[in-house]
Amino acid sequence: MSFTIALSGLAAAQKDLDVTANNIANVNTTGFKESRAEFADVYATSIFASGRTKVGDGVTTSTVAQQFSQGALKFTNNSLDLAITGEGFFALTPDRQSQDLTYTRAGAFKLNKDNFIVDNNGNYLQGFAVDPVTGENQSVSLSTTQPIAIPTSAGAPRATTNIFLSANLDSRELATDAIAFDATDRATYNHSTSVTVYDSLGESHTVTTYFRKTTTVPPANAEWETWVVWDDVTGLPIQGDNLVFDSSGNFVPAAPPQTVTLPAAALNDPLNGYLTNGAQFATDVVVNFRDASGVREPTQYASTFDVTNLSQDGTTVGFLTGVDIDAFGRVLASYSNGDSAYLSQVAMVRFANVQGLKQVGNTSWKQSITSGEPIGGQANTGTFGAVNASSLEQSNVNLTTELVDLISAQRNFQANSRALEVNSTLQQTVLQIR
Incomplete structure (x- = not known):
């Protein structure tokens, strides 16, 4: 009996050594989880046997349990x-x-x-x-x-549909409506600003908005005409709604809000010369005199002309420039045209x-x-x-702990080997009795 008990002890010690060696071998394995050999004693007896004198039957490996603790x-x-x-x-x-x-x-x-x-x-x-x-x-x-x-x-291009523009128009400017508007004649307008927009194929175009003050007789509110020119087609300017300001320089919005609309039909008409690359606009391009949120509006103060907001919602062709993954695991791709999209x-x-x-x-x-x-x-x-x-x-293996366990497993193996050796000596002694 002691022979088989010692053998089971050797097998258990060998299993412990194997598990420890495997942990040490994977100390640099990404995502590895250490294992722990868990043992149980072996005990068997009949219902008629005396439990007071029964000795255990050795040890067995109960399980090799992985430990899913967090790694560094x-x-x-x-x-x-x-x-x-x-x-x-x-x-x-x-x-x-x-x-x-x-x-x-x-x-x-x-x-x-x-x-x-x-x-x-x-x-x-x-x-x-x-x-x-x-x-x-x-x-x-x-x-x-x-x-x-x-x-x-490439990220797909997106045609511009809205331009958002707000600015301060200098109230000290003189009226210029005495003569016809001409985009090539600086004397026919007071201020101008430009923004780059994109057609359905991602090609860029320049939309220039012009402001010219009209003759106003007090106490009427001050008014400014608005005009828009597409690229260099100065011979076909489009007039928009007038911007009205009260005596405090505050914008007096109308219903619906003041805009300049570039009709899609006019932009797509090849006779006008707006588009020469085969692109088509599905909807009108609208210049909105406000920011995208509708909070910031034009003003007319006794101050120099200042654009306070200028943006548009189109994009050109873009290429992947980066990938970010947040704590929620969301994968965000960024493109060279300023677009970004969750993938x-x-x-x-x-x-x-x-x-x-x-x-x-x-x-x-x-x-x-x-x-x-x-x-x-x-x-x-x-x-x-x-x-x-x-x-x-990183692996959650603690190398110091494993080395201590290795020494302990080695001692257990040596002790069980010694028990096996003693058992063999005793049996040899019995065989030599005459």
Whole structure:
């Protein structure tokens, strides 16, 4: 009996050594979780045997339990390196159409030849679909996840539909409406300002707005005519609404608000010469005398002409300039034309019993009966951890502790070997009795 007990002790000590050696070997493995060998004693007896004199039957390995404690973060210069602080796993699939999910904490991701985010083994990082403007996810069901792609192609151009302009018009200026407006004659207007706009193909154009003060007889409010010229087509200026100011220099808005409208039909007409590249405007281009929020309006003070707001809502062709991933896992792409768009949200997964997950290698796990069903969710909400871009989670192995455990396992192995040796000596002694 003592022989088999000593053998079980040797097997347990060997298992402890194996687990410790594996932990030490993976001390620099990104996302690795250390394991701990857990043992239980073996005891068997019949109902008629005396429990007072029964000796145990040795030891057995109960389980090799992984410890999912947080590893330290290592910061990098790669924005696609991701680490989780808190609970959760990244979800991966072996191909773009598969729903065979594996789970990992190793976030050393990169782009493949098709611009999809993958790990070192080519597995695709999964994400939830989001609104490209707000970044709000549309679903957190794992059945709706899809591989995350980072398009490097140009951002589509967007034709200008609105120009927002507010300025201070100098009340000390003299009226210039005695003669006809001529964009080429500085004497026929008081102020002007220009903005770059874009057509449907992303080509830039210059829209110049002119202001000229009209003759006003007090106590009437002061008025300014507005004119707009497209590019250098000065022979076809478009007149807009007059801007009216009271004696305090405050804007007196009308209903509807004052604007200058460049009709899409006129812009698209090849006879006018506004567009020469085949572009077409689907809607009118409107110059609004206010800012985009409607708060800032023109003024007329005894001060120099000053543009206080000038913007437009079109964009030219843009190219990818950067990718940012926030703590919620939202992937934001920035383009050279000033546009930005949310592409996806990194899917987070948690389990009721993480120690029940089945190891499959490459620092990955799969669902098992004891782990429970995977639960998808959004990072940095509820019990899900936050996503940290440009960082990696290091192994949670404590090398000092492992070296101490290694010495302890070695002593246990030596002690059980000694017990086996003593048992062999006793049996040899019995065999030599004459």
